[in-house]
Amino acid sequence: MKISLHMQNGDAGPASRASQDRVMENEIIACKRGDFEAEKRMLRKFMPLLTSLARKRSQEPPVINMCIEAGKKGLKKAIHKYKPSVGADKFRIFAVEYIEKSIDDSLQGKKGFFARLFG
Numbered sequence: 001m002k003i004s005l006h007m008q009n010g011d012a013g014p015a016s017r018a019s020q021d022r023v024m025e026n027e028i029i030a031c032k033r034g035d036f037e038a039e040k041r042m043l044r045k046f047m048p049l050l051t052s053l054a055r056k057r058s059q060e061p062p063v064i065n066m067c068i069e070a071g072k073k074g075l076k077k078a079i080h081k082y083k084p085s086v087g088a089d090k091f092r093i094f095a096v097e098y099i100e101k102s103i104d105d106s107l108q109g110k111k112g113f114f115a116r117l118f119g
Helices: 014-033 036-058 062-082 088-106 111-117
Strands: none
Touching: 014 036, 014 062, 014 088, 036 062, 036 088, 062 088
16 A cells, blocks of 8 residues: 655645755754644644554554554654754655554554565
């Protein structure tokens, strides 16, 4: 199943994409400083991805909610481990591994996205 890593809808042309990356980079830096509001904005931005990853694993609402909560923890961990100097455009891909691993750990699978992909 293909899961889109685009967090926002609409036309993301080169100028728009660059401005979105700058905003995300600023949000990551603010989260690292402990800005609770920036953390909430990042969680809100990634909620469609968290929801789709949770629904990929189960159709039962309690399990979906547990997976979403675990995914939020994984996203927070990814935010704090990410180096903004790498560039915000690569953060989405970086965060998926932490989100997947956190969700899988909560389901006792103990495998992340890349471990499942490459065996």
